[in-house]
Amino acid sequence: MKRLENKVAIITGAASGFGAVDAKLFAKEGAKIVLTDINEENLKQVAEQIIQDGGIAIYATLNVTSPYDWQKVVEKTTTEFGGIDILVNNAGIASYSSFMESDYDTFKKIMDVNLNSQYLGIKAVAPAMM
Numbered sequence: 001m002k003r004l005e006n007k008v009a010i011i012t013g014a015a016s017g018f019g020a021v022d023a024k025l026f027a028k029e030g031a032k033i034v035l036t037d038i039n040e041e042n043l044k045q046v047a048e049q050i051i052q053d054g055g056i057a058i059y060a061t062l063n064v065t066s067p068y069d070w071q072k073v074v075e076k077t078t079t080e081f082g083g084i085d086i087l088v089n090n091a092g093i094a095s096y097s098s099f100m101e102s103d104y105d106t107f108k109k110i111m112d113v114n115l116n117s118q119y120l121g122i123k124a125v126a127p128a129m130m
């Protein structure tokens, strides 16, 4: 038996990088995947690849800073797959400027995407998990 057989996983930032790799690995282990990201074109490609390789995947655009987007993804996931078992809060951004060159707006955006989104995601998904 595969390690994630019958599990449903939402993965954020799944259009590239670690998120896309996680999605492919989880699918190989039997999970049904909901790929999410702000980059719809890449999301579609990753989903198609997973399906071609025999996995089960759907995708939805999700900006992790939007409570509305989170609600839509939870609704889509529960409608399509009947529940949620796993949330991978992977989406993130970085700034490579030095502290002295940095600006507050960029800092706040990074906090929103990398930190505050964790609260929004868990808050949206937890009722379906419970």
Ligand SMILES: NC(=O)c1ccc[n+]([C@@H]2O[C@H](COP(=O)([O-])OP(=O)(O)OC[C@H]3O[C@@H](n4cnc5c(N)ncnc54)[C@H](O)[C@@H]3O)[C@@H](O)[C@H]2O)c1
Binding pocket: 012, 013, 014, 015, 016, 017, 018, 019, 036, 037, 038, 039, 062, 063, 064, 065, 090, 091, 092, 093, 094, 113
């Ligand atoms: N690559 C590294 O060396 C490294 C090291 C430590 C931590 N991380 C963290 O791992 C995670 C993934 O990194 P990666 O290297 O795969 O990055 P990546 O840039 O390849 O992928 C990040 C994905 O997040 C998406 N994204 C950005 N903003 C978003 C938003 N508001 N809502 C939804 N999706 C959004 C992007 O479109 C992209 O597809 C990030 O959180 C990053 O900070 C990466």
